[in-house]
Amino acid sequence: AQRVTQPEKLLSVFKGAPVELKCNYSYSGSPELFWYVQYSRQRLQLLLRHISRESIKGFTADLNKGETSFHLKKPFAQEEDSAMYYCALLTGGGNKLTFGTGTQLKVEL
Protein backbone atom coordinates (compact mmCIF):
# COMPACT_ATOMS: atom_id res chain seq x y z
CA ALA A 1 0.00 0.00 0.00
CA GLN A 2 1.12 3.55 -0.62
CA ARG A 3 2.41 5.68 2.20
CA VAL A 4 3.67 9.24 2.65
CA THR A 5 5.92 10.17 5.55
CA GLN A 6 6.65 13.67 6.81
CA PRO A 7 8.97 13.18 9.78
CA GLU A 8 8.72 16.70 11.23
CA LYS A 9 5.52 17.88 12.90
CA LEU A 10 6.95 21.33 13.45
CA LEU A 11 9.78 23.17 11.75
CA SER A 12 10.83 26.53 13.08
CA VAL A 13 13.26 28.74 11.13
CA PHE A 14 14.31 32.37 11.17
CA LYS A 15 13.35 34.75 8.41
CA GLY A 16 15.91 34.61 5.62
CA ALA A 17 17.11 31.12 6.54
CA PRO A 18 16.81 28.18 4.13
CA VAL A 19 13.86 25.85 4.51
CA GLU A 20 13.61 22.15 3.75
CA LEU A 21 10.45 20.21 4.48
CA LYS A 22 11.01 16.50 4.18
CA CYS A 23 8.74 14.04 2.42
CA ASN A 24 9.32 10.36 1.71
CA TYR A 25 6.94 8.04 -0.06
CA SER A 26 6.36 4.36 -0.53
CA TYR A 27 4.65 3.24 -3.72
CA SER A 28 5.26 0.41 -6.14
CA GLY A 29 4.03 2.32 -9.18
CA SER A 30 5.11 5.51 -10.88
CA PRO A 31 4.58 8.29 -8.32
CA GLU A 32 2.73 11.53 -8.90
CA LEU A 33 3.53 13.85 -6.02
CA PHE A 34 2.21 17.15 -4.77
CA TRP A 35 2.74 19.69 -2.05
CA TYR A 36 -0.40 21.28 -0.61
CA VAL A 37 -0.38 24.23 1.80
CA GLN A 38 -2.90 25.48 4.33
CA TYR A 39 -2.41 29.02 5.57
CA SER A 40 -4.10 30.10 8.77
CA ARG A 41 -7.87 30.35 8.30
CA GLN A 42 -7.61 29.48 4.61
CA ARG A 43 -8.41 26.44 2.52
CA LEU A 44 -6.01 23.75 1.60
CA GLN A 45 -4.52 24.65 -1.75
CA LEU A 46 -2.07 23.19 -4.19
CA LEU A 47 1.43 24.62 -3.92
CA LEU A 48 3.26 22.63 -6.54
CA ARG A 49 3.46 19.28 -8.30
CA HIS A 50 6.50 17.37 -9.38
CA ILE A 51 5.34 16.77 -12.93
CA SER A 52 5.38 20.46 -13.81
CA ARG A 53 8.84 21.11 -12.30
CA GLU A 54 7.83 24.65 -11.40
CA SER A 55 8.78 27.09 -8.68
CA ILE A 56 5.91 28.63 -6.76
CA LYS A 57 6.45 31.42 -4.21
CA GLY A 58 10.15 30.55 -4.29
CA PHE A 59 9.53 26.90 -3.36
CA THR A 60 10.84 23.99 -5.38
CA ALA A 61 10.65 20.25 -4.96
CA ASP A 62 12.54 17.58 -6.84
CA LEU A 63 11.42 14.00 -7.09
CA ASN A 64 14.23 11.61 -6.19
CA LYS A 65 13.09 8.13 -7.12
CA GLY A 66 16.25 6.51 -5.77
CA GLU A 67 15.66 7.94 -2.31
CA THR A 68 11.83 7.95 -2.74
CA SER A 69 11.78 11.54 -1.60
CA PHE A 70 10.07 14.77 -2.61
CA HIS A 71 11.47 17.39 -0.26
CA LEU A 72 10.21 20.97 -0.43
CA LYS A 73 12.86 23.67 -0.40
CA LYS A 74 13.13 27.43 -0.30
CA PRO A 75 16.42 29.31 -0.07
CA PHE A 76 15.17 32.23 2.04
CA ALA A 77 12.15 31.85 4.30
CA GLN A 78 9.62 34.67 4.57
CA GLU A 79 7.18 35.34 7.38
CA GLU A 80 4.24 34.68 5.03
CA ASP A 81 5.50 31.14 4.48
CA SER A 82 4.27 30.16 7.94
CA ALA A 83 1.63 27.50 7.31
CA MET A 84 0.87 23.79 7.42
CA TYR A 85 2.42 21.88 4.53
CA TYR A 86 1.23 18.50 3.32
CA CYS A 87 2.99 16.19 0.92
CA ALA A 88 0.59 14.02 -1.09
CA LEU A 89 0.83 11.04 -3.41
CA LEU A 90 -1.74 10.47 -6.15
CA THR A 91 -2.73 6.93 -7.09
CA GLY A 92 -5.85 5.05 -8.11
CA GLY A 93 -5.99 6.46 -11.60
CA GLY A 94 -5.90 10.00 -10.30
CA ASN A 95 -8.60 9.55 -7.70
CA LYS A 96 -6.80 8.76 -4.48
CA LEU A 97 -4.63 11.30 -2.75
CA THR A 98 -2.64 9.91 0.15
CA PHE A 99 -1.45 12.69 2.44
CA GLY A 100 1.39 12.81 4.88
CA THR A 101 0.72 13.94 8.43
CA GLY A 102 1.83 17.46 7.63
CA THR A 103 4.58 19.79 8.82
CA GLN A 104 3.81 23.08 10.52
CA LEU A 105 6.33 25.66 9.32
CA LYS A 106 6.89 28.64 11.57
CA VAL A 107 9.05 31.46 10.31
CA GLU A 108 10.29 33.66 13.11
CA LEU A 109 11.49 37.21 12.80
Added chain:
Amino acid sequence: DAGITQSPRYKITETGRQVTLMCHQTWSHSYMFWYRQDLGHGLRLIYYSAAADITDKGEVPDGYVVSRSKTENFPLTLESATRSQTSVYFCASRGQATAYNEQFFGPGTRLTVL
Protein backbone atom coordinates in the same frame (compact mmCIF):
# COMPACT_ATOMS: atom_id res chain seq x y z
CA ASP B 1 -12.64 29.88 -4.23
CA ALA B 2 -16.39 30.29 -3.79
CA GLY B 3 -16.82 27.45 -6.30
CA ILE B 4 -16.92 24.78 -3.63
CA THR B 5 -18.81 25.31 -0.39
CA GLN B 6 -19.54 23.22 2.67
CA SER B 7 -22.30 23.44 5.24
CA PRO B 8 -22.52 23.66 8.11
CA ARG B 9 -19.10 25.05 8.94
CA TYR B 10 -19.41 23.95 12.56
CA LYS B 11 -21.55 21.22 14.06
CA ILE B 12 -21.91 19.76 17.52
CA THR B 13 -23.90 16.58 17.90
CA GLU B 14 -24.35 13.68 20.27
CA THR B 15 -23.31 10.07 20.03
CA GLY B 16 -25.80 8.01 18.08
CA ARG B 17 -27.36 10.86 16.12
CA GLN B 18 -27.42 11.04 12.36
CA VAL B 19 -25.54 13.94 10.82
CA THR B 20 -25.27 15.05 7.21
CA LEU B 21 -22.53 17.29 5.94
CA MET B 22 -23.19 19.07 2.67
CA CYS B 23 -20.82 19.84 -0.16
CA HIS B 24 -21.71 21.89 -3.21
CA GLN B 25 -19.61 22.90 -6.19
CA THR B 26 -20.47 25.20 -9.07
CA TRP B 27 -17.78 24.12 -11.53
CA SER B 28 -19.60 21.01 -12.82
CA HIS B 29 -16.57 18.98 -11.80
CA SER B 30 -16.96 15.27 -12.37
CA TYR B 31 -15.00 14.12 -9.37
CA MET B 32 -15.77 14.88 -5.74
CA PHE B 33 -14.06 13.70 -2.58
CA TRP B 34 -14.51 13.63 1.18
CA TYR B 35 -11.56 13.71 3.56
CA ARG B 36 -11.21 13.88 7.29
CA GLN B 37 -8.35 15.71 8.94
CA ASP B 38 -7.02 14.51 12.29
CA LEU B 39 -3.89 15.34 14.24
CA GLY B 40 -1.25 12.75 13.60
CA HIS B 41 -3.02 11.42 10.52
CA GLY B 42 -3.14 14.31 8.10
CA LEU B 43 -6.00 14.03 5.64
CA ARG B 44 -7.54 10.66 4.88
CA LEU B 45 -9.91 9.87 2.04
CA ILE B 46 -13.34 8.68 3.15
CA TYR B 47 -15.25 8.37 -0.12
CA TYR B 48 -15.06 9.72 -3.62
CA SER B 49 -17.33 9.97 -6.61
CA ALA B 50 -16.42 9.96 -10.29
CA ALA B 51 -19.83 11.16 -11.48
CA ALA B 52 -23.47 11.26 -10.45
CA ASP B 53 -24.55 7.90 -9.03
CA ILE B 54 -20.96 6.58 -9.01
CA THR B 55 -19.23 6.41 -5.63
CA ASP B 56 -16.36 4.42 -4.21
CA LYS B 57 -14.70 3.84 -0.86
CA GLY B 58 -11.53 5.51 0.22
CA GLU B 59 -9.20 4.69 3.07
CA VAL B 60 -11.60 5.16 6.02
CA PRO B 61 -15.21 4.61 4.86
CA ASP B 62 -16.63 2.78 7.89
CA GLY B 63 -19.46 4.64 9.58
CA TYR B 64 -20.07 6.95 6.63
CA VAL B 65 -22.54 6.94 3.75
CA VAL B 66 -22.45 9.09 0.62
CA SER B 67 -24.74 9.74 -2.29
CA ARG B 68 -24.48 11.74 -5.49
CA SER B 69 -27.78 12.22 -7.21
CA LYS B 70 -26.66 15.52 -8.76
CA THR B 71 -23.24 16.40 -10.12
CA GLU B 72 -22.93 19.50 -7.97
CA ASN B 73 -23.75 17.94 -4.59
CA PHE B 74 -21.98 15.27 -2.58
CA PRO B 75 -23.43 14.88 0.92
CA LEU B 76 -21.69 12.84 3.59
CA THR B 77 -23.85 11.18 6.24
CA LEU B 78 -22.79 9.78 9.58
CA GLU B 79 -25.61 7.37 10.25
CA SER B 80 -24.88 6.98 13.97
CA ALA B 81 -22.19 9.39 15.06
CA THR B 82 -19.42 8.24 17.38
CA ARG B 83 -16.83 10.25 19.32
CA SER B 84 -14.10 8.92 17.05
CA GLN B 85 -15.76 10.78 14.18
CA THR B 86 -14.98 14.13 15.79
CA SER B 87 -12.83 15.71 13.11
CA VAL B 88 -12.55 18.38 10.46
CA TYR B 89 -14.12 17.24 7.22
CA PHE B 90 -13.02 18.55 3.84
CA CYS B 91 -14.76 18.20 0.55
CA ALA B 92 -12.82 18.53 -2.70
CA SER B 93 -13.50 18.36 -6.41
CA ARG B 94 -11.68 18.17 -9.70
CA GLY B 95 -12.68 18.27 -13.29
CA GLN B 96 -12.27 15.54 -15.85
CA ALA B 97 -9.57 17.51 -17.59
CA THR B 98 -8.13 19.44 -14.65
CA ALA B 99 -4.46 20.04 -15.21
CA TYR B 100 -2.24 17.68 -13.28
CA ASN B 101 -5.22 16.19 -11.41
CA GLU B 102 -5.38 19.18 -9.07
CA GLN B 103 -8.09 18.92 -6.43
CA PHE B 104 -9.85 22.03 -5.12
CA PHE B 105 -10.82 22.02 -1.49
CA GLY B 106 -13.75 23.46 0.40
CA PRO B 107 -13.37 25.44 3.65
CA GLY B 108 -14.04 22.44 5.89
CA THR B 109 -16.65 21.46 8.49
CA ARG B 110 -15.56 21.09 12.10
CA LEU B 111 -17.66 18.32 13.66
CA THR B 112 -17.70 17.56 17.36
CA VAL B 113 -19.45 14.43 18.63
CA LEU B 114 -20.17 14.52 22.35
